Amino acid sequence: MTMFKKLKNKTENGPREAVFKRFGKDESGLAALEFVIVAPFLIALWLGFFSFVVMESTGTRVSKAAAVATDIASQRNDLNLEKLTIALNAADAMMQGPTVDDLTIEVIGIRVTEDGDAEVVWGHGRAPAGGFSGAAAKATVGAAPTSFPSELLTQPGFYVQTTARLSHKPAFATEIFTLWDDNDTIDFVHRFNFEPRLVSEIECSDCSPAAYETRT
Numbered sequence: 001m002t003m004f005k006k007l008k009n010k011t012e013n014g015p016r017e018a019v020f021k022r023f024g025k026d027e028s029g030l031a032a033l034e035f036v037i038v039a040p041f042l043i044a045l046w047l048g049f050f051s052f053v054v055m056e057s058t059g060t061r062v063s064k065a066a067a068v069a070t071d072i073a074s075q076r077n078d079l080n081l082e083k084l085t086i087a088l089n090a091a092d093a094m095m096q097g098p099t100v101d102d103l104t105i106e107v108i109g110i111r112v113t114e115d116g117d118a119e120v121v122w123g124h125g126r127a128p129a130g131g132f133s134g135a136a137a138k139a140t141v142g143a144a145p146t147s148f149p150s151e152l153l154t155q156p157g158f159y160v161q162t163t164a165r166l167s168h169k170p171a172f173a174t175e176i177f178t179l180w181d182d183n184d185t186i187d188f189v190h191r192f193n194f195e196p197r198l199v200s201e202i203e204c205s206d207c208s209p210a211a212y213e214t215r216t
Contacts, residue, residue: 050171051170051171054170054171055168055170055186058099058166058168058188059168059188059190061094061095061096061097061099062095062103062164062165062166062188062190063164063188063190064094065091065092065094065095065103065105065164065190066091066105066162066163066164066190066191066192067162067190067192068087068090068091068094069087069088069090069091069105069107069162069164070107070160070161070162070192070193070194071194072086072087072090073087073107073160073162073194073202074160074194074195074196074197074202075197075198076196076198076202077198077199077202078199078202078203078204078205079109079122079202079203079204079205079207080204080205080206080207081124081204081206081207081211084107084124084204084207085124085213087107088105088107088124088125088126088213091103091105091162091164092126099166099168101128101129101215102128102166102167103126103128103164103165103166104125104126104127104128104132104136104164104165104166105125105126105127105162105163105164105165106123106124106125106126106132106136106138106139106162106163106212107123107124107125107160107161107162108120108122108123108124108139108145108160108161108162109121109122109123109158109159109160109161109201109202109203109204109207110145110148110158110159110160110161110193111157111158111201112152112153112155112156112157112158112159113156114156116153116154117144117153118144118145118148118152118153119142119143119144120139120140120141120142120143120144120145121141121203122141122203122204122207122208123138123139123141123207123208123209123212124204124207124211124212124213125138125212125213126212126213126214126215127212127213127214127215128214128215129214129215129216131214132212136165138209138212139209140209141208141209145161146163147163147191148161148193149193152193157195157200158195158196158200158201158202159193159194159195160193160194160195160196160202161191161192161193161194162191162192163189163190163191164188164189164190164191165187165188165189166187166188167185167186167187167188168185168186168187168188169184169185169186170184170186
């Protein structure tokens with residue numbers, strides 16, 4: 001009787017153990033299983049890397065747009081709206097894409113007095129459909145510029161300043177940026193101050209805040 005029970009148990013457990021052993025040795029489909037586990041992390045990493053590359057490229061283009069506009073304006077003996085429009089068009093060309101519609105750019109002339117005060121003497125700019133507002137408000141002729149380096153106030157002079165602004169919303173990494181800031185956009189602000197190349201002070205006969213442009 002005892003021998004029969006042992007034989008019965010061996011007969012019942014034999015196929016089950018064989019199945020488990022065969023399953024443990026079978027590696028078919030293992031690569032697909034590993035891919036399913038790793039793929040979400042790889043995709044998330046790639047999308048995050050792509051977002052950072054686009055962000056860096058956007059910031060570089062905004063900086064180049066501001067630099068180009070300042071360089072063109074500072075090379076003139078005098079300026080008017082037509083010549084400044086050429087500088088703004090060159091800045092737009094540096095953006096090379098649909099993001100140009102979101103670019104706010106302003107070129108102003110700043111006079112530094114002997115007392116070390118900075119004063120806006122003329123200005124022209126171009127803004128998105130929403131116009132100039134908030135931090136991107138128009139400069140006021142006769143008032144101090146919104147931002148100007150203190151080291152340039154040490155002696156009288158004249159400067160052409162260009163400020164370019166653009167709010168960039170990452171395509172895929174929005175959740176990453178909102179971890180430390182509720183705002184899901186990144187504001188790029190680049191500003192350049194150039195001295196005139198050919199004259200001591202550049203005049204702009206018809207440049208005024210009323211002539212600022214709004215993109216359509």
